[in-house]
Amino acid sequence: MKSTWKLALGLASAITASTAISNVAHAEDLTLCWAAWDPANALVELSKDFTKETGIGMKFEFVPWTNYADRFLNELNSHGKLCDLIIGDSQWIGGAAENGHYVKLNDFFDKEKISMDDFVPATVVGYSEWPKNTPNYWALPAMGDVVGWTYRKDWFSRPELQKEFKEKYGWDLAPPTTFDQLKQIAEFFQKRQIDGKTVYGASIYTERGSEGITMGAMDVLYSYGFQYENPKKPYEMEGFVNSEKSVKGLEFYKALYDCCTPPGSSNAYMGEGVDAFKSGQVAMHMNFAFTWPGLQKDENVGGDKIGYFVNPKGPDGDQFAQLGGQGISVVSYSDKQESALKYIKWFANKDVQAKWWSLGGYSCLNSVVKDPKFPSSQPYAQAFLDSMAIVKDFWAEPSYAPLLQASQKRFHDYVVAGQGSAKDALDGLVKDWTQIFQDDGKM
């Protein structure tokens, strides 16, 4: 009996001790919040090195893109402690900075000798700075991303199609450099039979619910001459947002939607675009660059069958692309800010950034992207580099959400539902945005 008691006591002590040890081991576990997508899986792999080096465990909270903003903005607004580190969308930076959700990183960067000059300038402005173009940093550029295009290289290279195309349009069938060329190619492929299957011209963004159609239409509008505001007078939008050039850009986007997209593409964003391209439905596909590693590896459309090109030029030769991507920030409500900052320091390291790129993440560090070997490191590396050189971003104002909702409505009403004219849509947008800035006391 005595021995049974001893055994029980011993077991109880062992369990208590192991629990205590395990609590110590996991006391510093960090939780990183991000969207559920391929780069997040690469980050999980990468972060194992951080745990090995520091002994700090990493937990991840990944949410699908459709709920990403809702979930994490709610978390931040309610001062939740779920996330110690967050990779938040570029548009959130203004709101997160003004509402105190993120830790300001200037002192930390100075102390650790992390220089923002070491990162691609567009990503620093897009992911880290608030107010924009001022040296106030709230995030470290983490995942560079930009809208670009993929095309079916194997279809483009077919001699019979090349011949037919040349006869019809008078130039060689090749990746387009202007939007007019892009439309001609899309029209050429629309409802064409290839290998016994009906194919279509292009997959473009038309999604209504979150940010899809805005991210797509802006690619065209920027290159046609759209500007968010008077460069000399902030928040003056009349004549810039709804300029003649902007109107033509929006008309072009609608024409592209009407002529050359697959049936039922009225609510397409990143996932639907990938599906359309992977299933061999479309000749060209607009999407963020993060999708490219996955498409490159795809057995049916990847490898030699896929090519990449930069968002084309507008009629006046202007060329811009919509910035995507995110920076990594320390959440100010976290109890583990020191460990979180350790992670940021580790993540900023050159070797870690090089590995990040090799695993499928898009590094924003100059030493990685300016390495002479970088353009040939992946088939899409050059297109990514060229695209990142021409980026523009949506308003990053604290009121970015209502600003985005307004453009989603105006663009979808015109482009997809065919209501009113492009001029009406952009005039309406100026009205909506003016009201939002007036509510904010900025006008």
Add this chain to the structure above:
Amino acid sequence: MLNRTADNVARATPEPLARRIRGISDKGLAWLFISPTILLLLAINIFPLFWAIYLSFTNYRANRPNEVVKNLGLANYRRILGDQDIWIAMQTTAHFVFWTILLQTVIGFTLAWLIDRKFRGHAFWTTIILVPMMLSPAVVGNFWRFLYEPQIGLFAYAVSFVTGIPPTNVQMLSNVELAPWAIIIVDTWMWTPYVMLICLAGLRSIPEYIYEAAEVDRASNWRQFWSITLPMALPFIMLAVLFRGIENFKMFDMVNLLTGGGPGSTTEVASITLKRQAFESWRTGYSSAFAIILFVAVFGLANIYVKALNKVKQR
């Protein structure tokens, strides 16, 4: 004799529970039991309602908790009532409510009437008809989204088979004209069984002897239907209309899953607008005012309707 029986019954009746628990009256005990529910109701329903009423007079935004909250008076209400987009959303909602109720009532009552005939296998068919109602709206929404898919969806192929229109031209969710009907079809498919069940209960409650009397009077089937079946089932039909009307006024899940309010704003019902204002644009005060307006509208209309229903029942 009677007195003795009454005494026996009184003796056999157990002493009230409250009296056995010292110091608590029957009324006190009742309050004790009911108070958790009342507290929960106050915390979950009543407090948020009053809080929303308060917020509706302010410029509060949930994503800016540090900002000073200003009292705007009736400005939010004025802005909503003067907003053309809100009125369009209300019209869209009214369109959905009207057509879904009409179709669900007509088809639901017809099905109930047929099932009530008690033909061979009627129990089996009743179960089959009830299946859509038992599914989750999320499942139904995604299921129909695939059915409506113009390239692979069975719906497009069925329409193509009947009409000869190429399936890729049957774009139910992308077409401005068709998208509202795509949602009406799904809602009708899902909720007609519910109306059918209520109507069936109404039909089954009609005493058989009334029909027997009508038979004796040589009333035709048509006459029996108009003079007995329909009037006696009418309170049940009206009850079904009330339930579906309130539900469809708040319709959200089906629209969100099928079209997300698009194409454009063609299917943007009031609840979608409310969600966008509250949780995407973060205009908490403004959206609270809109929620109050919707609440008052539903509450007011439902009250008027219930009065009409009571009048019909009293006839």
